[in-house]
Amino acid sequence: MLMQAENHSGQAQLKRGNRMAIIRQLRVQPGQSRVDLANALGLTKSTVSALARELIDEGWLVEREVLITGDIGRRPTPLFVDPTRLLLLGTQVGIGHVRVVLTSLTGEVLSAQSAAYDTSLDVEACIQELTHTMLDVAAECGEAQRIIGIGVGLPGGVDQARDQLVFAPHVHWHQAPFGTLLREALHGTPLSGVPVFMQNDADVAALGETEFNPSPTTDPLLLVLVGEGVGAGLVVGGRLLTGARGLAGEVGHMVLQIDGPLCSCGRRGCAEALIGNRALLQQDGAAQDAPAVARAGRYLGVLLQNLAVAYDPACIVLGGPAVALGDALLAPVRETLQQYAQAARLPEPTLRVSRFGADAIAVGAAALAGYRLTQPTLA
């Protein structure tokens, strides 16, 4: 009996893998027919037809009208990921504020809301505010719609194996079981039992760029967030690089100036101390003068040059509040990258600003939920 159960579970896993492969294929190439999918995935047409029927019934996929042309007659029905029925809830936990967005499976933002929380209190205070905001936003969900996943982007390293926020220095949370606490807070609400996924804020922002607009020309994609802290997320072949303990991409603590200014982490000369808010803002929160911003921009250029040689990304995306400084910050970044590239007679790395602006982390968190829900095996 045990053997049989294990073989069944192997078959269930295979079926899940095939279902998810169909969804992922349609995200990369929307409008493929059942025959296209069968050919692309090495499955029989009858397998694809049966799975597509299930996925349409459940709300994952939708058929669009068929075009009739004189030349080739009735074309096979094109399939798309359905942007109307199944929804994702994405949440940014920032320093002193939360941001919640409701998105379609394809990344359209349908509703959004922010709230403040007191960083001098413990993690439960944040979760209480977050829960209220999430329920408010979820109430925008229509009759025929259903939220199937919740993603959370956190300002620190996340150990997925232990479902734990390892360390968030700017809010002083250590080893916090954030996911468990949030699931408990949602118990008995309309969001009770909806799967909750969490990850570092830069990681989810990187997933937002790749999941909601997959393109082989941006693989690997490196996203660098600059704000209170400095962090990076790398997506390679559709997968996040998270590292042994969920701390990969903590590039704010790469040393750029040996024996430089003291960083929040205790080390000296880290990128964060030279580029983050403390370098960009005065005590009262007003922007620093232009030379200070330009200096931070040059250090950011050095950091990006170092990350370009370490990761060899096809594309670097900048996000976070510092991007709002515009060319005062970005012009020296580009100049520095250009100087290093010219010295080495290499092409400059491709650099652009995040497509989701101030919502990069919240939308990215929704992308995380979609990403985890459509993995071939549900970890």
Add this chain to the structure above:
Amino acid sequence: MLMQAENHSGQAQLKRGNRMAIIRQLRVQPGQSRVDLANALGLTKSTVSALARELIDEGWLVEREVLITGDIGRRPTPLFVDPTRLLLLGTQVGIGHVRVVLTSLTGEVLSAQSAAYDTSLDVEACIQELTHTMLDVAAECGEAQRIIGIGVGLPGGVDQARDQLVFAPHVHWHQAPFGTLLREALHGTPLSGVPVFMQNDADVAALGETEFNPSPTTDPLLLVLVGEGVGAGLVVGGRLLTGARGLAGEVGHMVLQIDGPLCSCGRRGCAEALIGNRALLQQDGAAQDAPAVARAGRYLGVLLQNLAVAYDPACIVLGGPAVALGDALLAPVRETLQQYAQAARLPEPTLRVSRFGADAIAVGAAALAGYRLTQPTLA
């Protein structure tokens, strides 16, 4: 007819994937039985039995004797990757010398040989010397043995999609079709038609550590080579991080000292200029004095601290000729890592020296061939 061919190719791919999954499973957990394999891989026992028979007949796997115990009677037959019949040829292309090793599928070195080549000549001069050495070593292959793959570790970035050595600064090779040239040179020899795979030297050295001794406790594994140049290879979940153009891990060109000494690449203050041979050796090749080596060691410590936060490896492995300097170099590396870790109140990264010593690249190149041959889909 087209449809049918495509479905057949899908099935062939599935079969290859299952065969390779069995081999990979037995590398991680040697001695599993057919029932163990069926359970672990979600396959039926009859599928595993049929594939195992094929793999035994072809020389990939071997059955070992069954232990009889009073308690549980005859135990299922344990299977192992066969270390005797199918062999791999691994090649290091160094600066002015080549090194060739013959290994088993499990990494035992059966034969090895080195030769010099003139770096002032073009890439063909190197390939000629390499071909002779490879054929000499291949002649050690026994009657019942067969070389099934050739791996080459090159001193520069490799673009696998274009089968091209992008740039090897220390030998001045640009855009060299190294694989094609080597395949042509081997035409008509006993190695004619054997698949040739090539990759950056630090990348193959990293694969040598993971492929020939897989362990979840060293995932991700970062290998850093220090010699003429400085490079790194990262293996995550059994896969190499190669980047958009095969240049990921070119960490010798991360800037550690803004406006520092001029590097071979044209930039200033790169790790290579502060840590590589020019920092460690005098003009005549003799070792620098102790303070110069210690200074290079401290810079290597800063580089490793930066790589630790960028990649979050479970383990950092040091390789390359500089490792032979021993504690004169390694003690300041460890001290520097310790100081940064203490400042940030974090555990130090785990650091050790490559298990294959001076053969790290050649054995790693053999590992590359084994790795590529046992991928679920042969790219």
